[in-house]
Amino acid sequence: MTRPTETEQDPDTAWLARVMHIAFFLLLGASLARFLLRHPWEDRSPWIVALSGALASLYLLGPVVGTRAAPRRIAWLSTVVAVWILLVVLAPSFAWCAVPLFYTGLRTLPARAALGLVTLLTAFVVFAQVQLAHGGWDPNLIVAPPAVAAIATGVFVYSDRQAARQRALIDDLIRTRRELAAIERREGTLAERQRLSMEIHDTLAQGLSSQQMLLQAADRTWDGDPDTARRHVRTAESIAERNLAEARRFVHDLAPADLAEGGGLEEALRGLAARESTAFRVDGSAVPLPERVQSALLRIAQGALANIREHAGADSAALTLTYLDDQVVLDIADDGRGFDPVDRPGGVRGHGLPAMRVRAQQLGGTLTVESTPGEGTVLSAAIPLPSTPTHPRPPSVPPAHPPSNPPFQES
Structure with missing residues (x-):
């Protein structure tokens, strides 16, 4: 198990390390005070004081040498343990300084080496307790140190494994979040590509197709009917002008050019109908519509009329x-030639109708197509108003079959 470096510690690990450092120095100071109180100045006292100072100085170097089982960290820990053993041999009062050393060894060494070190430290603690008993027999002297060592080791191992699981979970969450962000970026890119493809199909592509048809018609009639040919050319020029406005709109990402001119959806549809020589009528009381709804309905109308024309x-x-x-x-x-929806499921013809259906569905609406060969086609787009729930979707109004003559008078 790879443990985090000193700079990678989570707050709980850093807090536990500080507690162990404080506990070590408290135990070391208490052990030195006990020795000096119980044993007035003796021949070994200078050695005890010197070794205590050396052990404290060495322990202070712990954070400097890092926390991983690098050679210098192992050499440092070995020196600390050796100095502590000397202290315990000279003065058993220092035995309980082993508890913080348990934590240091378990945190530094691999599992087997750490358990070996804990066993060694526990053996010297038992030796020290027996020495302090002055030969008297007490089962706690043999049982208590291993029990304390086992509890300390178990708590540390459990905490370490829990921390490892938490780090793994956090890593998984971070990785999942990055993957979701990447998926969202890809979906956004695809959605934008689809939006642009529909916009280009409904505006520039249709405009270019109309210009081509008009210029071909002008070419065919130029010699026999120059006035009609010039009229076709002027109409193509007007369409080219509108296409230029649409191209500029793409650059600036604005609303459709017809809507940007003011007047709202009704005026935009009325202008479109006039250019296409199509009847237009409004039924019901007009209500304000969101820009997205207006734009979608205008694009659907443009696409439908382009399909009719072509x-x-x-x-x-x-x-x-x-x-x-x-x-x-x-x-x-x-009132055109129509088609059989059975042969063409959903009325899908080319790219135009699928794009219209997508526009309607993006707003929670529906697009229906009714057609019969030789009897024309009716396309109906129904969009829920913003003040009403979009689920379940309300059914569209059944359209009337088109008569042979224009079914409506232009308003």
Whole structure:
């Protein structure tokens, strides 16, 4: 078991070390005082005083040589034990200084070496107690020192193992926290990539696709109908201008350009419908919507109209924004060629519809698609209003099937 270095000690270990140091010097001082009181100055007294001073000085060097079982630490401990043994042989009163030495040996040496040192120290304590009894027999003289040594060793080993388990647990917690932080960073990166991919698909990619179609149309009609060709070019120029605004928004991470111009979601949808020659209507009493909801609904409308323009072959389409008591619903209907949801589960076509569904789900809402081949398509996005719980999710309003003519008059 690897024990922490002096600078790595936890507060409890450092506190225990200070207690043991204080106890050692108290026992050493008490033992010297007892000897001097019981034995007035004798021939061995100078040796006892000198060895006591030497033992105190050596013990003070303990923190300097560290706590690991390095060669200098073992040499220091061996010297301390040798000086203590000399003291015990000359004056048995110093025997109980062995208790702090138990702790020092157990903390410094490997398990087997530490147990050997504890056994040696205990033997000398028994020897000292017998000497102090002056030949009188007392079972406690034989039993008490090993019992004290066993208790001290058991407490230390238990505490050391508990500290090791605690350090392992803390290391595991730190490692787990770092792994969770790394996972969160990766998930954040993936989420941001997904967000940017949806933003680019719903704005720049669709705008570039529209420009391509308009420029191709202008090229086909340039010789026969220059006015129509120029009109296509001007429309492509307008789309390019809006794409430039969107690109700048990406750099500054602002709201959608239509929303940033002011007027809120209704004005943004009305402007989008006008550019796409699409009918637009608002039902219900308008309520303030969070910016995230406005942005999501506008992006869904842009994506749906782009799909209609590129894939549906529709003669007309319509947007309806409906405010209900507990949700806001956006319906996009077209009279195009439609498709079979059974053949295309969930109505998934390309990247656009999955991106719209993700936008709705991120706000606790739903996206439903109803379509029949030859009868058009209705897409409905329902987002719960902030003042109402988002679970369970409220059902969306069933959309009406689109007629052959534009189903709504533009407001």
